[in-house]
Amino acid sequence: MHDNPFRPGFGISPPMLAGRDALLDEWREVLGLGAWSPFRAALVTGMRGVGKTVLLNAVEDEARERGWTVVHGTLHAGLVDALEHDRLPELLQAADPEAVGRELTGVTLPQLGGATTQVVQRYPREPRLESMLARLVELAEARGAGLLVSLDEVSREALDELRRIAVAVQHLMREDRRTAIVAAGVPAAVAAALDAEGLTFFRRAQQVRLDTLTLAEARAALAEPIRSRGRTIDDAALERAARASEGYPFLVQSIGARAWEHDAQAPAIDLAAVEAAVAIAHEAMGESVIVPALRGLSARDRDYLAAMAEDDGPAATGRVAQRMGAQPGVAGRQRARLLDAGIVVAPARGLVDFAIPRMREHLRAHPHDAQLGLPTAARETFRE
Secondary structure (H helix, E strand, O other), X not given: OOOOOOOOOOOOOOOOOOOOHHHHHHHHHHHOOOOOOHHHEEEEEOOOOOOHHHHHXXXXXXXXXXXXXXXXXXXXXXXXXXXXXXXXXXHHHHHOOOOEEEEEEEEOOHHHOOEEEEEXXXXXXXXXXXXXXXXXHHHHHHOOOOEEEEEEOOOHHHHHHHHHHHHHHHHHXXXXXXXXXXXXXXXXXXXXXXXXXXXXXXXXXEEEEOOOOOHHHHHHHHHHHHHHOOOEEOHHHHHXXXXXXXOOHHHHHHHHHHHHHHOOOOOEEOHHHHHHHHHHHHHHHHHHHHHHHHHOOOHHHHHHHHHHOOOOOOEEHHHHHHHHOOOHHHHHHHHHHHHHOOOEEOOOOOEEEEOOOOHHHHHHHOHHHHHHOOOHHHHHHHHO
């Protein structure tokens, strides 16, 4: 009864995928083999912790429920090689009734045992991505389904792998085969993919930018899993938890998990439990989300964020440049990079604000993070 229904880890599907039903409906149309949809080729982007991997998981689950074959991969150098030598042959061996047969190798006298045979595999582990994907589509179509290629963690370092897979999928789409592809990554990586040579295919793909949840969606994502496990949450506690999450899916799960565990035997989660959970979850945001986001930035990018953090709300870009001691054009380049990376947003002309919840508070409490971008343990060691 008291098993925690929340999943605050990255890429782990929560019990309720709040705020994404309309998006999933688009993929359901694709998977239902109805009218052609632009979501047959889609790029999903959003800041860290907003639910990109969870959305991919949901699309994959929908595909499998409809009998589709799913080829999933996390983009990295060597992914195509791993697909060609391992995953695709494995899928084909399982899906193709003609994949394994027997070949007559000799005949003996009946009293000595009759014929002898050897197992012959139709798909030896040889590199041929395009032909294996084509055969998977053929087999899937024969049973009234299709092939979904799902790629996570688009990165600049793996653009060659993405290009190779995209070319193979594009060829199948040109032949009007029942195939779909969805790839996900942070904004800077997706922007690099769109600009890369040989990846024009993705420039025509559906662009899906995941945003934070609305207040109503955050309430539902907290309340429904709690009630489904036989407990309740007070109205005041629910409101506090939802608002403290700022609509950020990672915080929704983190606050929910800690509020649940505060007094796991109590039938109701009260305001005291939520207050304790919020304090822990907000602190955990630093190490789990903010520090990793800072670590990939340049020193000047982090200077820009530190200058922004001096304001309680959106900061004027001119004032940020002044605090940095930089010319507006130079500071503007930092701003552009941070916008592309999904670290900041521009709520109005001449203004800039943090895209990641709690970053302002974290930088104020931990100014060394803006300077070094190192996790706490390393920072303390460095000081010593």
